[in-house]
Amino acid sequence: MKLYYSPLACSLADHIALLEAGVPFERESVNLKTKRTASGADFNAVTRKGYVPALVLDSGEILTENIAVLDWLATEYPTLGIPGNLGRTRVLEALVFISTEVHRSFKPMWHASSETQKAQAKATISKLLDILSERLAGNYLFGATPSVADFYLFVMLLWAERYDVGIPAPFVALRRRMASRPAVQAAMRQEGLISLIDSEANAHTREERDHVTG
Template sequence: MKLYYAAGACSLSPHIVAQEAGIALELEKVDTKAKRTASGADYWAINPKGYVPALVLDNGELLTEGPAIVQYLADQKPESGLAPANGTAARYRLQEMLGYINSELHKTYTPLFKPETPDAVREERKEYLRKRYALIEQHLAKHDWLVGDRFSVADAYLFTVTNWSRHVALDLSEFPALLAFQKRVGERPKVQAAMEAEGLLKAA
């Protein structure tokens, strides 16, 4: 399988999941502004949506959207425990959390990366994020992980998105459980391997 990614973007989430599951992926970096891949290909021709991640399956089909990709990868190695079994209540809780991160956190960060976003909108979006993080903080104050009692694809997604806070000057110091979670996930060897491969960490 081949993962099209941009360093530190939401594509880091499936990259982490693949590492955790022991799935070898071919990686190709995408210039998301120029819409060209590292090999010079037109990314629009590969993924008409124009953004990452995109996963080319072994049968040649293209799968897009991070929440779908991470579940697909987890299901390739169910023994990894990265996603509860399909049809279980826990699986729907996982999808509930992936949906929340996708719609309430991920997309709220988008205008904060755009220099043309007015300051008033920027501050409103930051306040919105803090309100949404407050709910996650309540959960993480009592649990190490978002779903069940072990690391899952939802944790990989939250970690990836929350890492963006430092790039947009979003102060999360009021959320100690969230910050402890970020540290806990960031110390996982497979997470570090994915980040190192994307040039986000210096090789030891």
């Protein structure tokens, strides 16, 4: 398996998922402006869509679209999903909300937009994250362990921090919790992003220690 990704792009969710699953995979970064991969290949030849994530399966088939890639990963490696009757549907429901509502709402932040449009986008994202936080069922969206939906959400929470978007308090805690996970730290290190979460991960470790010893 090979993941095409770009640092801090939505493909970080898939990168984390692969590391959480503990499966062997290759990865190659893509310059999204030039559409060249790190080895100099033409990324448009991998997928004409020209965007990440793209996951090349061992069969040679190529999966694109984050919802589909994350759903495939959770089906293939069930620890990345949630069990039960409606388990897969609930994860899909969250993935679709994160992709088509939250992710899409960030677009004015990196396209030429007025300050008013950016302020409107921030208010929309805060409201959407607020709605999503209402379904938090434990330490993570669906309970005690994270699913692929949490990995995608985590990327949105990193973007929120970068663009100064207000997020609900439970998601500040979730971002910290995620930042302290070894797979998340490994993915961030591999993408050259570890400095973004150093303080969060340390804060979480401090909280845990104070909780245990306090």
